[in-house]
Amino acid sequence: MITFIALIVGLITIISAIHALRNPNMLTSILFLGSMGLSTSILYLLLAAVDVAMTEAAIGCGLTVIIFLFAFRQLKKDRQ
Amino acid sequence: MITIDLVAIALMIIGLWGMMTQKNLIKLVIAFNIFDTGVNLLIVSVGYIKDRMAPVLDSKDLRRQAEELIVDPVPSAMVLTSIVIGVAITALMLVFTVKYYRRTGSLILGEER
Amino acid sequence: MRLTKVFGKMKHRVVLPALLCLILTGLLLWMWVFDRRGFEGLPEISRLYTREAINTLQSQNVITPIVLSWRGFDTYGEILILLLATAGVAYGIRTKREESRSQRRGLEATRIAKAGISILQPLILIFGAYIFTHGHLSPGGGFPGGIVLSSGFILWIITDPQNRLRRDLLHLLESVFGTVYMVLCLLGLILAGSFMNLTYLPAGRMGELFSSGAIPLIYTAVGIKVGIQLLQIVENFRD
Numbered sequence: 001m002i003t004f005i006a007l008i009v010g011l012i013t014i015i016s017a018i019h020a021l022r023n024p025n026m027l028t029s030i031l032f033l034g035s036m037g038l039s040t041s042i043l044y045l046l047l048a049a050v051d052v053a054m055t056e057a058a059i060g061c062g063l064t065v066i067i068f069l070f071a072f073r074q075l076k077k078d079r080q
Numbered sequence: 081m082i083t084i085d086l087v088a089i090a091l092m093i094i095g096l097w098g099m100m101t102q103k104n105l106i107k108l109v110i111a112f113n114i115f116d117t118g119v120n121l122l123i124v125s126v127g128y129i130k131d132r133m134a135p136v137l138d139s140k141d142l143r144r145q146a147e148e149l150i151v152d153p154v155p156s157a158m159v160l161t162s163i164v165i166g167v168a169i170t171a172l173m174l175v176f177t178v179k180y181y182r183r184t185g186s187l188i189l190g191e192e193r
Numbered sequence: 194m195r196l197t198k199v200f201g202k203m204k205h206r207v208v209l210p211a212l213l214c215l216i217l218t219g220l221l222l223w224m225w226v227f228d229r230r231g232f233e234g235l236p237e238i239s240r241l242y243t244r245e246a247i248n249t250l251q252s253q254n255v256i257t258p259i260v261l262s263w264r265g266f267d268t269y270g271e272i273l274i275l276l277l278a279t280a281g282v283a284y285g286i287r288t289k290r291e292e293s294r295s296q297r298r299g300l301e302a303t304r305i306a307k308a309g310i311s312i313l314q315p316l317i318l319i320f321g322a323y324i325f326t327h328g329h330l331s332p333g334g335g336f337p338g339g340i341v342l343s344s345g346f347i348l349w350i351i352t353d354p355q356n357r358l359r360r361d362l363l364h365l366l367e368s369v370f371g372t373v374y375m376v377l378c379l380l381g382l383i384l385a386g387s388f389m390n391l392t393y394l395p396a397g398r399m400g401e402l403f404s405s406g407a408i409p410l411i412y413t414a415v416g417i418k419v420g421i422q423l424l425q426i427v428e429n430f431r432d
Contacts, residue, residue: 003083010087017091017114021098026106033110040117043084048134049124049156050332051256052163054324056120058340059167063423064113066347067167070430071174072106074286075181082226089222093215100211122222129234135255136332137247143399146247150255152239157259161271164336164419168278171426175285 006046013039026072034065084125091118103189105177109170116166120159127152251396252329252405258391260334261411265378265389268415272371275422282429302352310348317345325416329405335412339420346424350431358428367421374414377407 013036020032037060044053095115102108128151135153137143142150181187235243242263246255250262260268302310325338350356381390391411397404 003081006081006083006087010083010090013087014090014094017094020110020114021094021102021107026104029107029110033113036114036117040121043087043121044124047081047084047124047128048132048151049127049159050134050136051254051334051337052120052124052156052159054333054337055160055163055340058337058344059163060117062344063167063340063427064170066351066427067171067174067430068106068109070427071178074178074430075187078178078182085226089219089226092222093219096218097211097215100214134332135243137253137255137399143247146243146255147235147240150235150243152235153242153255153259154236154239154264157256157264158267160256160260160334160336161267165271165274167423168275168426171430172278172281172285174430175282179285 002046006043009039009042009046013043027069030065030068030072033068034061037061037064081125081128081130084121084128088118088121088125091115091121094118105180105187105189106174109173109177112173113166113170120162120166123155123162124159127155247399249392249396250405250408251399252408253399254329254332254334257329257334257408257412258405261408261415262389262391269378272374272415272418272422275419276371279422279425279429282426286429301354307352310352314345314349317348318342321345321416321420325412326409327402328412328416329408330400330402335415336419338412338416339418340423342416342420343424343427347427350428358424360425360428363421363425363428367418367425370414370418370421374411374418377411377414380407 016032016036016039020029020036023029023032037056040060041053041057044050044056091114095111095113095118098111098114099108102111132151133142133149135150135156137146137150177187242259243255245263246252246258250258252258321338321340321342321344323338324333324341325335328334328338346358350358378389380393382388384393385391391406391408394406394410396406399405402409
């Protein structure tokens with residue numbers, strides 16, 4: 001059962017990683033990076049590393065995306 | 081767990097592939113992030129032992145025979161610091177990206193003005 | 194050709210070595226994964242750490258004393274790296290036109306979002322404080338606690354572009370809690386015989402809040418310091 005869940009969540013992780021690199025729209029690819037972080041935290045939970053899962057859920061899905069979005073807005077502001 | 085090992089290897093290969101092929105600087109930072117996640121996942125997956133519990137000793141049985149019942153705590157402790165370092169490095173790389181854009185007016189490598 | 198489609202507009206001279214490099218990396222990792230099958234049980238060092246965590250420190254979460262005491266230099270180096278990254282971000286993002294900082298443009302959030310966040314923010318701050326004060330009892334600890342703490346303020350930042358944090362207060366708090374962390378580590382050298390030895394406070398009984406030596410105090414200092422540093426990174430990116 002755990003292997004089955006790991007398979008599905010791992011597929012989601014890999015697909016969102018590929019989309020984060022291949023998507024032509026930058027905003028979408030940043031959001032795909034966030035979805036990769038969230039599904040990775042579920043994988044950590046399946047590996048019984050609860051502390052790492054909490055840290056990854058807060059950082060990979062929250063803080064990294066926010067920093068990327070702020071940097072992206074900074075680039076847009078500089079274009080004008 | 082063998083499935084998660086393979087997922088981690090796939091993430092590392094995707095990240096390496098992105099670092100080699102992408103020319104957009106933000107995409108390069110994203111590829112670095114994916115590679116970082118893959119490495120962390122592989123390190124945690126090394127410490128997993130089948131049918132064992134998380135290293136939080138919240139019952140009497142668990143405390144008595146902790147060494148036989150919990151997974152390896154050392155890789156988790158290593159990765160806990162490594163994730164936070166990863167986000168700091170990402171922020172630093174994005175600052176360099178912004179500076180590069182201000183100086184050259186382009187985000188694509190090889191198209192500087 | 195398909196290869197050029199996958200690899201973008203790269204020359205064939207570049208594509209083939211890149212592909213070879215990827216396949217070699219994958220094969221090596223694959224072989225390593227199948228090579229390490231057959232290990233049963235914990236390694237000797239993890240057994241030692243588990244025994245020590247139960248017997249001398251009475252810590253319910255085994256990971257916490259490893260992060261703070263036996264592998265404490267990792268945490269120390271990580272905090273130094275975070276400090277350097279904060280300084281690098283603050284130096285690198287600076288623009289020549291200082292007047293753009295005074296009048297920030299940007300969308301203001303709706304009234305519903307503002308009201309929701311004024312209710313949510315205290316709860317998020319309490320949750321962050323709970324995570325890092327209970328780091329030795331439950332999963333969590335200083336790093337996730339600090340991030341949750343900073344995310345409460347980040348929510349407040351993104352609802353209104355006019356909201357600004359007092360940077361002097363942030364600098365002061367960061368240096369105070371960094372000093373507290375170093376002093377708590379040095380007390381181990383003075384009172385217990387070695388640097389980052391946290392047994393100088395009584396170990397107590399396993400499962401109580403005031404147990405496992407100085408771990409709750411030191412994790413509070415680490416949590417607040419990490420949270421403030423990440424908040425400074427985001428705040429510097431904003432303008």
